[in-house]
Amino acid sequence: MRVSYAPARWLPGPHLMTIFARLARGPAGLAPRRERWELDDGDFLDVDRHGEPGAPAVVILHGLEGSSRAPYVLRLVAACAARGLSSVAVNFRGCSGERNRLPRLYHSGETTDLDRVVARLVAERPGRPLGVAGFSLGGNVVAKWLGEGGERLPPEVRAGAVISVPFDLARCADAIDGSGGMARLYRARFLRTLRAKALDKTRRFEGLPFTAAEVRACDTFARFDDAVTSRLHGFAGARDYWTRCSSGRALPGLARPLLAIAAEDDPIVPRESLPLEVARHTPALRLETYPAGGHVGFVSGRPWRFEFFAEARAATFLDEALRR
Structure with missing residues (x-):
């Protein structure tokens, strides 16, 4: 089930859509309130708050090696603000522009920090829709x-909305580790900063479960997740990490409405990884798939007046859910 979306014709193909959406500037005029939240394990989270404190709030999580000020996050912040919703844009550990304090980083299945954020917001204003x-x-x-x-x-917690989700981490890692030129481009971009963070850990901490030489040898996601991500966070290896942290296996347990927006031409999330069958048997999951859109792209309109469909769609869905 889906609503109407007309992809921008001047961005033919998933790669142009993906790259343009990532490079396009976020909305101007936003004035976030940066806060540092100290954690019980000695680390911290940096969050950007927008909007009126008493308004229904949306917690927003960025993508791999992004931040709370990534253009796509700011577009969702603006779309929420236009509907009278406040927002809390969270930086994963080590993604706010400042190194986190502990050897650990963040990963695709790390939900405890989201749990901490929601618990804090509930304690601040009990009863406020989130x-x-x-x-x-x-x-x-x-x-x-x-x-x-x-x-x-x-x-x-009333509802959720997600865009371009790697529901099956193994299949998505295989896609980004592919042999094509664009796969190599995406892979190089992400691994450059991931390796830099891991190398920084080897300089700052003793007794890590990997060496600097092992980090430098990571030229694929499979190798990085096997050598760094899995060892640093207690998994038996990349396959164990991917299996246990893929969200697709958790979807049957949904008890809150979840909108999932996906493009069938996503170069990072293959169509066969989408939870099409689960969506048929899980009433709380609204999976909207579109033939085009790229990865966190979904650009529409004309070159001189373009729009971003997915962020607006997610904000509308959340606004309706939080106002009930």
Whole structure:
């Protein structure tokens, strides 16, 4: 089931759509309130808050190696603000522009920090409606958290919305580790900063489960997740990490409405990884698939007046859910 979306004709193909959406500037005029939240494990989260404190709020999680100020996050912030919703854009550990304090980083299945954020917001204003939203890796975290939490989630959490989610991490890793030129481009972009962060850890901490030489040898996602992500966060290896952290396996447990927006031409999330069958048997999951849109793209309109469909669609869905 889906609503109407007309892809921008001047961005033919998924790669142009994906790259343009990533490079396009976010909305101007936003004035976030940056806050540092100290955590009980000695680390911290940096969050950007927008809007009126008493308004229904949306917690927003960015994608791999993004931040709270990524253009796609700011577009969702603006779309929420236009509907009278406040927002809390969260930076994963080490993604706010400042190194986190502990050896650990973040990963696709790390839901405990989202749990901390929601618990804090509930404690601040009991009864205030909350939504959760995420892009790509952040969307996987949101979907996994909602599915695993089920009926146990706080009643304040009313709904979620996710865009371009890697529901099956193994298949998505295979796609980005592919032999094509664009796959190599995406892979190089992400691994450049991931390796830099891991190398920084080897300089700052002793006794890590990987060496600098092993980090430098990581030229695919499979190798990085096998050598770094899995070892650093307690998994038996890349396959174990991918299996346990893929949100697709948690979706049958959903007890809150979840909108999932996906493009069938996504170069990072293959169509066969989408939870089409699960959506048929899970009333709480609204999976909207579109023939085109790329990865966190979904550009529409004309070159001199373009729009971003997915962010607007997610904001509308959340607004309706939080106002009920």
